[in-house]
Amino acid sequence: MIDKQIASPAEAVKDIFDGATVMVGGFGEAGSPIELIHALIDQGTKNLTVVNNNTGSGHVGLAALIENRQVAKMICSFPRTANSLVFPELYQAGEIELELVPQGTLAERIRAGGAGIPAFYTPSSVGTPLAEGKEIRQFNGQDYVMEFGLTADFALIKCRQADRLGNLVYNKTARNFAPIMAMAGHRTIVQAREIVPVGTIDPESVVTPGIFVDGIVDVGDPQHESMLVAEGRTYP
Amino acid sequence: MIDKQIASPAEAVKDIFDGATVMVGGFGEAGSPIELIHALIDQGTKNLTVVNNNTGSGHVGLAALIENRQVAKMICSFPRTANSLVFPELYQAGEIELELVPQGTLAERIRAGGAGIPAFYTPSSVGTPLAEGKEIRQFNGQDYVMEFGLTADFALIKCRQADRLGNLVYNKTARNFAPIMAMAGHRTIVQAREIVPVGTIDPESVVTPGIFVDGIVDVGDPQHESMLVAEGRTYP
Amino acid sequence: MSNAATNMPAEHIGWSRDEMAQRAAQDIPNGAYVNLGIGIPERVARFVPEGREVIYHTENGLLGMGPTPEDGGEPELINAGKRRISAVPGAAYFHHADSFSMIRGGHLDICVLGAMQVAENGDLANWSTGAPDAIPAVGGAMDLVAGVKTICVITQHVTKKGQPKLLERCTFPLTGVGVVSRVYTDLAVIDVSTDGFRVVELAPGVDLGYVQERTDAKLLAANA
């Protein structure tokens, strides 16, 4: 029998190694797998390259992972937001690397990586500093920039429901990057608000089929980043 | 108010012009928008380029459109199947053009066209006759072939449920090419088994958001190609 | 030209922020698929005339964005500005690659964005001043301007310091090349035409000369 359930966040992240590339789901706090990130902080894995749209907020979750000096490089589209305190300081001190990617290009690179497409052309960023040094090519008289597919050693995501096979459905705009990161992660770890029996999720409504998922942890009552930030919480 | 409903298949296809490129949903009979195809036969539009995985079967639906000499060129992956009689004969007589594309490349080209990606690289077909004359490029020491995004003037597809905004859900493996053709068609026409009030389809389960859909025709009790073929039916 | 602006309290002349949003809203037709940027652009949704149904897209994965929820909303239903929102009946959720396929693939009709600078050739700069110590952040702006059929800008005509934002050429790093169709400022509605900026409409009490003084590019009159 196939059973992808893992007992704890700590066990789920135990194979993540120093220097790994880790995709972390979420757009702001929506979809952020905060318990998995905290387990990664507990584990102390270093020198990570992290792919996320942002850089976290306050001193919890992704921001705390960065603050704990576990992240060598961020690949993201918008590294500063209302409550992002940690990344800007480290970046200005030259202590963390940044690869800035337009959000749609980031999404497409992740999707391409998961779909076995090594490179593609996009109109986004043509004529801007973010296209500098990249191949520009014309199709039908218009300029496009070549971008590379992006994969990761691990993807950490969050979902609303999962079954033991790894079929997933999400909650509203918390879906965001999770389905494509699940595709692009060589090992995809999911924290699920609920693990349901096989057959519960309508086959017509599965968003991430189990083939993209390697491990599932039950986190029934996840923390909310904005509430932790509002309370002034820190991690660890 | 937005209302994409159209009264009849005849009205739905009336803007399709001679020489148009038309994507037609379906894999074999599953998902084939047979009533829309028959309306196109009634209309007599000529010199079409049709994109479909196959070439139809028997003397109804897509096969009948080809038999009626309305199709100048097929872009497909598998132009012959058990009951495909029409295409092979015309092809061997040199009366219809064929662009043969591996199925996954066909799907990705359609998806790319709908997603604004003019070209991408794929490992499929490298080293085979289907890569001849195409650009080969190495990424990470492996060869890939460049393929172009594919769009169409029209897409004709079939779904299980639609609402007036054009949100769609499909039925089982009849989904196949429809969601990506809906993206790649400049004008996407849908025949729906059922048109339901807005709000009926769960926003988490919408497969094709209405933005990709231009017209919806209610075809409550669609014909099944295999039954028509078994009965020896022809069209018109 | 720009010095003149500093002598005037700009907030007393021309359109308010809501009036700018209201003016932009008049140009959004029934059935349009629209993406609204953070700030003044977000206000446009409040002013779309009765009888028009407009579908709002937020690039983090929702078509059918509704207004700010009265009950405070929920942390997993947010917009691109990370503010809590609602979803209208007939909404659809999707992942980021699908969302930007809508954008890049030319499926959205109108995007209304803020701007730091707009050039008379339609170039837009709205993500970075190019200052060496700034934290660069681009989000979805470059994808939106590259993909959406019509790009409109809503912006104050000049910066808080009175510097013109409508220029012959942008001096800040670009977001996109030749992408802007129309600019709604507190002083005027201005089209980017093949001949440059063309004033379509002036705010009440504002004349062409007044707007020209606050613009670092030549303005063409509507009927010129």
Place this chain on the structure above:
Amino acid sequence: MSNAATNMPAEHIGWSRDEMAQRAAQDIPNGAYVNLGIGIPERVARFVPEGREVIYHTENGLLGMGPTPEDGGEPELINAGKRRISAVPGAAYFHHADSFSMIRGGHLDICVLGAMQVAENGDLANWSTGAPDAIPAVGGAMDLVAGVKTICVITQHVTKKGQPKLLERCTFPLTGVGVVSRVYTDLAVIDVSTDGFRVVELAPGVDLGYVQERTDAKLLAANA
């Protein structure tokens, strides 16, 4: 070498079709994601040993394909061979681009295909004889061999006319270059090693010389 084969009634020696499928099924581990080609490969699913849960993918948009339905099935639930199928609990439907993302992206573990020819370097030809008057048709074969982690072939060792199908080099147009890992024929199980074809297992009553006579490439013994 090939002439010898025509003198023997091949169906009386070696494994039957079901036995070939059964042998291949032994090599499919628990938890594998598997795509089975049309013909003998389809039969593999019937023989997977008890206690192993295997998920079958059909490239027209279903993960979790089940057996032929006893009630005759329905026209909108079919497999890649366009035959009516069922779906198991825990199945998922998806569109063609997503389906081939699974394939091309390396997410499927095993694909079992038929073959016209297999070369000792792993080249596969299974879509066209290259005859000038043939209607070319490729389907998903090129995507499967390019993307799936392990490609296995099930085929009769020789053609109906007794011609070898395992060769030094394919003469038919290729489906993929160096893609085949293992071949299950009616006579033997043969790996494609860096040194060429290596016989892993012989069918009952068949010896290496017998297989070699029917093969147009050198066969290495299992322990060589």
